[in-house]
Amino acid sequence: MARAVTTQRKALNTLAAWTVGLLIFFPILWTILTSFKTEATAIADPPVFLFFDWTTENYSAVMQRSDYAEFLWNSIVIAGGSTILGLIVAIPAAWSMAFVPSRRTKDILLWMLSTKMLPAVGVLYPIYLMFIKLGLLDTKIGLTLVLMLINLPIIVWMLYTYFREIPGEILEAARMDGASLRDEILYVLTPMAVPGIASTLLLNFILAWNEAFWTLNLTAAKAAPLTAFIASYSSPEGLFYAKLSAASTMAIAPILIMGWFSQKQLVRGLTFGAVK
Amino acid sequence: MGRITLDKVTKSFGEVNVIPPLDLTINDGEFVVFVGPSGCGKSTLLRLIAGLEDVTSGQIRIDGEDATRMAPAQRGLAMVFQSYALYPHMSVRKNIAFPMKMAGIPEDEQKRRIDSAAKALNLTDYLDRRPGQLSGGQRQRVAIGRAIVREPSAFLFDEPLSNLDAALRVGMRLEIMELHKRLATTMIYVTHDQVEAMTMADKIVVLRAGNIEQVGSPLELYREPRNEFVAGFIGSPKMNIFGGNPAQQHGAQKIGVRPEHIAASTEAGTWQGVVGVAEHLGSDTFLHVHETGLAETITVRVDGELSVKHGDRIFLTPEADKIHRFDAQGLRA
Numbered sequence: 303m304a305r306a307v308t309t310q311r312k313a314l315n316t317l318a319a320w321t322v323g324l325l326i327f328f329p330i331l332w333t334i335l336t337s338f339k340t341e342a343t344a345i346a347d348p349p350v351f352l353f354f355d356w357t358t359e360n361y362s363a364v365m366q367r368s369d370y371a372e373f374l375w376n377s378i379v380i381a382g383g384s385t386i387l388g389l390i391v392a393i394p395a396a397w398s399m400a401f402v403p404s405r406r407t408k409d410i411l412l413w414m415l416s417t418k419m420l421p422a423v424g425v426l427y428p429i430y431l432m433f434i435k436l437g438l439l440d441t442k443i444g445l446t447l448v449l450m451l452i453n454l455p456i457i458v459w460m461l462y463t464y465f466r467e468i469p470g471e472i473l474e475a476a477r478m479d480g481a482s483l484r485d486e487i488l489y490v491l492t493p494m495a496v497p498g499i500a501s502t503l504l505l506n507f508i509l510a511w512n513e514a515f516w517t518l519n520l521t522a523a524k525a526a527p528l529t530a531f532i533a534s535y536s537s538p539e540g541l542f543y544a545k546l547s548a549a550s551t552m553a554i555a556p557i558l559i560m561g562w563f564s565q566k567q568l569v570r571g572l573t574f575g576a577v578k
Numbered sequence: 579m580g581r582i583t584l585d586k587v588t589k590s591f592g593e594v595n596v597i598p599p600l601d602l603t604i605n606d607g608e609f610v611v612f613v614g615p616s617g618c619g620k621s622t623l624l625r626l627i628a629g630l631e632d633v634t635s636g637q638i639r640i641d642g643e644d645a646t647r648m649a650p651a652q653r654g655l656a657m658v659f660q661s662y663a664l665y666p667h668m669s670v671r672k673n674i675a676f677p678m679k680m681a682g683i684p685e686d687e688q689k690r691r692i693d694s695a696a697k698a699l700n701l702t703d704y705l706d707r708r709p710g711q712l713s714g715g716q717r718q719r720v721a722i723g724r725a726i727v728r729e730p731s732a733f734l735f736d737e738p739l740s741n742l743d744a745a746l747r748v749g750m751r752l753e754i755m756e757l758h759k760r761l762a763t764t765m766i767y768v769t770h771d772q773v774e775a776m777t778m779a780d781k782i783v784v785l786r787a788g789n790i791e792q793v794g795s796p797l798e799l800y801r802e803p804r805n806e807f808v809a810g811f812i813g814s815p816k817m818n819i820f821g822g823n824p825a826q827q828h829g830a831q832k833i834g835v836r837p838e839h840i841a842a843s844t845e846a847g848t849w850q851g852v853v854g855v856a857e858h859l860g861s862d863t864f865l866h867v868h869e870t871g872l873a874e875t876i877t878v879r880v881d882g883e884l885s886v887k888h889g890d891r892i893f894l895t896p897e898a899d900k901i902h903r904f905d906a907q908g909l910r911a
């Protein structure tokens with residue numbers, strides 16, 4: 303009897319998991335489907351789900367109207383740049399907090415996180431003015447810096463948590479073996495923390511890729527990433543749902559594909575480093 | 579060379595004073611064991627010598643040179659940790675090579691030293707494995723190998739055997755002692771196990787609450803413990819220590835007699851009691867004797883063949899010249 307109950311519960315759990323998963327995925331699925339409809343079918347009431355005349359005309363229209371490659375390149379530079387820059391700053395920071403904590407380390411961590419509690423729009427004005435003064439408006443470097451700073455608390459927190467799992471004695475052994483601080487971080491800490499660093503990198507790349515508030519407010523044309531590319535199709539007067547969906551699909555496709563592949567990479571990384 | 583001198587070394591963590599001013603000299607080639615109950619500061623003392631902790635005040639000299647502010651690697655010491663602290667992402671070969679890589683030793687010399695260390699430690703077949711694929715004893719040997727190749731002026735061992743099972747521990751103990759005989763390098767060894775201390779040390783340093791209670795050879799400590807604490811800590815089973823009338827008869831506040839210095843008889847003796855538990859080890863038997871009026875339990879070592887059982891009345895006679903006398907402060911009188 304007990305076995306039957308477990309099987310039943312397992313089936314229920316599976317069903318529940320699939321339901322939640324599909325619910326979360328549905329908007330993305332709907333966007334992708336809509337991108338293959340004509341503008342008329344896209345706003346049809348009642349909406350059509352699968353049985354419509356599939357068309358790729360939206361994609362050709364979008365490709366014709368805007369330079370997708372440039373937006374894509376800007377997104378890669380800004381998301382990648384801010385993530386790598388963030389890691390360069392955060393790895394030593396998280397190292398010191400995890401291995402040589404002071405009495406205020408916990409407070410600093412909390413204070414760092416508290417900056418995320420302020421709505422971004424609250425600091426838009428000062429940052430906008432600073433950007434004008436520094437000539438950073440609509441530049442990739444400016445946006446990279448802002449996104450790096452925005453995500454830094456999360457990067458430090460994540461790395462701090464991963465580093466805390468690494469036994470301090472191993473780092474002490476490295477010190478005894480003559481490793482300088484640089485050697486210790488480069489040859490011992492970082493390789494041991496690879497799974498943690500990889501997942502931090504991935505998460506922050508995704509966050510930076512999807513960040514819309516700062517990318518929309520601080521760019522115009524030259525440094526605009528894919529978020530701006532999507533926004534340019536959501537015009538208040540014209541209802542070009544199908545084209546908007548096509549643009550959205552094109553914007554999220556790279557990150558979806560990357561996420562899919564790095565997910566496998568991550569699982570392997572996690573089992574690979576499992577030596578305690 | 580590996581002569582290490584501690585001169586009025588102290589260590590405080592915030593308000594807490596872990597090591598009060600402490601002086602100690604460790605001679606070149608000596609096998610010194612720091613022993614004491616947990617929390618006595620023995621590991622902290624080792625870490626101060628290693629340079630992993632900064633001293634609060636005082637001076638540490640290595641071969642006459644002031645090493646107090648030197649970085650761990652500059653002190654020329656190698657350490658073997660309790661958790662082995664191997665680099666899990668590196669092969670055994672790379673683990674052993676790491677200190678040499680850091681020191682910039684040429685590749686062919688590195689290879690020569692790795693091969694000779696691996697041969698000495700029976701690791702030749704495991705050089706390309708990762709630490710995760712090795713047994714506890716093998717990991718310990720890798721940790722020792724990593725220490726040997728640096729050719730340090732002294733080895734520091736921080737409870738290196740406490741993660742091993744009993745049989746392996748005895749084997750590794752012998753290996754470390756043989757290593758010491760072969761290299762004749764100074765070794766400082768921290769343990770809470772007095773058996774390890776007695777069997778391995780040239781010189782034992784007994785610590786309690788950061789204070790050195792006594793320094794001496796194992797037999798000195800066994801024969802003439804300077805105070806009640808050392809008397810109770812060194813020797814297994816523990817020395818019987820009690821006060822009262824028998825102590826006053828010897829003109830002391832308390833007296834101590836080791837279990838092996840008490841003769842047991844079923845007919846007559848100085849003291850008498852009732853046998854509680856008898857532990858038969860084959861060669862010896864340890865009797866736990868109650869109702870003696872001296873202490874709750876008196877432990878006595880008797881011949882393995884002596885047949886006594888629970889509840890038997892027994893007579894005990896201490897060897898007169900093996901009685902340790904202590905004054906009111908617990909010091910040897």
